[in-house]
Amino acid sequence: MAKEATDLTTIDLFQDEKRPGRPKTSPHPRNVQIRINKRNQVKRDKNKGLKRVEFKIHHSLFEKLEELAQAQQVSRSELIESLLIESLATKAE
Template identity: 55%
Template sequence: MAKATIDRTTIDLFATDKQRGRPKSSPYSREQQIRINKKNQLTRDKQAGLKRVEIKLHKEIYDDATVIAEERGISRSELLAELIEESLKNLLEG
């Protein structure tokens, strides 16, 4: 059997070939992987009926929300969504 350089299934044949570092797990660069993952996440969110909202909070509010979310065992995002939902419900009942 001839040794083909593209055949990496028989490592003993390639013992002289030194490859440094961790083997590549993806053909894409890190930047491309991040872009692809972000696009996939946005697609999953859209399919789940989620919309992205960005807000700026004072550090104290942010820290309080973090503590409360950790106490409840939920993410800060879930906590803020619950608070907004409750507030909207109260405003609509009026």
């Protein structure tokens, strides 16, 4: 009997062959990896002196911020931070 790669009835013939794809690099399941990565990201941000702020804005304002950030070639976060700094500087004067 010939060995055929698409033949599922002779799967025992292929058990020693390596399957294509990305090799497993972590012993943890994906949900645990995500939790670990997020914890590490929070630690990195804290060491950089960053603090997380979350708020809700209207969709139209969000789109305007997105367009302005793309025009200035900065991230939306960097744009909001610069706008806040600028606003606070004018209020302090």
